[in-house]
Amino acid sequence: MSLADIFRDNAEDCAFLAQRSEDEETRCTFLQMEAAWRTLANQQERLDNKRWIVKKARE
Numbered sequence: 001m002s003l004a005d006i007f008r009d010n011a012e013d014c015a016f017l018a019q020r021s022e023d024e025e026t027r028c029t030f031l032q033m034e035a036a037w038r039t040l041a042n043q044q045e046r047l048d049n050k051r052w053i054v055k056k057a058r059e
Contacts, residue, residue: 002045003044003048004045007037008038010037011033011034011035011037011038011041012034014031014033015030015034018030
């Protein structure tokens, strides 16, 4: 399981908790957290698909 997958699972957990929240403030907080986890998942996926060029440190 990739980091992006873990972040998406976290987003799903937040969505689940938002649906079951009894007060509006808590629901909105969970929805904001869900959006943040989805953003992180997308960013991580882009990083995972990127080729990295590492320069050697000067000695």
